[in-house]
Structure formats: structure tokens, C-alpha cells
Amino acid sequence: MGDPSTSELVKQAADGVQDAWDRLVEQHSALVWTVVRSHQLRTGDAEDAFQATWLRLLENVDRIDRPDRLAGWLVTTARRECLRVLRRTDRERPDVAVEEHAGADTGTPGPVDALLTREDHVEVRRAFDQLSARCQNVLRLTVAAPEQDAYEDVADALGMPVGSIGPTRKRCLQHLRRLLGDDARPGRQTKGD
Numbered sequence: 001m002g003d004p005s006t007s008e009l010v011k012q013a014a015d016g017v018q019d020a021w022d023r024l025v026e027q028h029s030a031l032v033w034t035v036v037r038s039h040q041l042r043t044g045d046a047e048d049a050f051q052a053t054w055l056r057l058l059e060n061v062d063r064i065d066r067p068d069r070l071a072g073w074l075v076t077t078a079r080r081e082c083l084r085v086l087r088r089t090d091r092e093r094p095d096v097a098v099e100e101h102a103g104a105d106t107g108t109p110g111p112v113d114a115l116l117t118r119e120d121h122v123e124v125r126r127a128f129d130q131l132s133a134r135c136q137n138v139l140r141l142t143v144a145a146p147e148q149d150a151y152e153d154v155a156d157a158l159g160m161p162v163g164s165i166g167p168t169r170k171r172c173l174q175h176l177r178r179l180l181g182d183d184a185r186p187g188r189q190t191k192g193d
Contacts, residue, residue, distance in 0.1 A: 010067035024070070025054065031071060032078045039082035040140065045089055049081040056081070083141075083157045127179035134158075135172035142169050 012020035036046050056077050141154045155162040
């Protein structure tokens, strides 16, 4: 008999089976850490958001309508927990200890990491660092939570009107493209393409 499905594990966890909980955490920890790391929280705050995500699952496991979509539920919950932490704390640069603790080599890059895996990621990072703090925050949060309905959480975290998130994101991306030069324009082909 094969391994139980995520749906079966969720049902067993709701019934209080410890082994099911252990397997759910083992199977989804890297995913939750990826979301948490993408928000670049301090070590203690990142650990709090990670633990709060699992606490929310414990509190709501018997109410999950689509156990087969647990990964999406965890991503949304982790994102909301990170935004909650951001609302109550000052934002700082990522702590190296978070990367080490979270197992930076999980094989699954975070949203910002995936964006920066291009051959010239150093240039992109330099250009990104030249953006205003506001643009950096808008881009980090909207890359981590690209769904339109998540803009409300982003707006709350940044203290901005929801309707200004999209236009601000667009202006920030245009500024980033200008900093990178003409080669960053979408659809532009380079020699050898």
C-alpha cells in the first residue's frame, strides 16, 4: 500500500493522529519556509510566522474544505502571518541565520529568488538595491503574493490604498527596467537568440 494522500493525512490529523501531523509538517515545511523567507523577516519574526502558520492549521484542520489543496492554504496562511508580523514590526534586511535555519538549499527557490536566477542576477540585485525602500517593499510583497486579492494584505502591510498597489508596482518595475538598461525590456532578443 502506498503513502497516504495529503487529503488522507489531513483527515487523520483532524482525528488527532500524531503520525499524520508529523508527515504533513515534513512534507510542507520547505514550502512554508520558502514563503516566510520571501518576506525577509528577522530570524525571530520568521520563526514566529512559520510556527503561527502551523498553529493556524492545527486550529482549522477540521474546517479545511479542500484538503487536496493544503499547499495553497499553507501558502496563503504563511503569507498572511508574515504580513501580520510586518504590520507590527519594523522591516529590516534578511538575517543570514534565517537562511541557514530554513535550509537555504531546499531545492525550491522563493519567489524573489526565482525572479533573480537569470544569468545577470548580480546586476538585477544591484539595480533592485537602487530602488526606493517603498518600491523594494512593493515588489517583494507583490512577487510573493501576485494574486489580485492579496493586494489588500499588501496594502495593509505598506499602509497604502489598495487601488494604488498595481500602478505603484508597474512604476517600480519600469524604474527597475530603466536601471537595468534596454536589455531588460520584455521580448527583446539578444545575439544568439
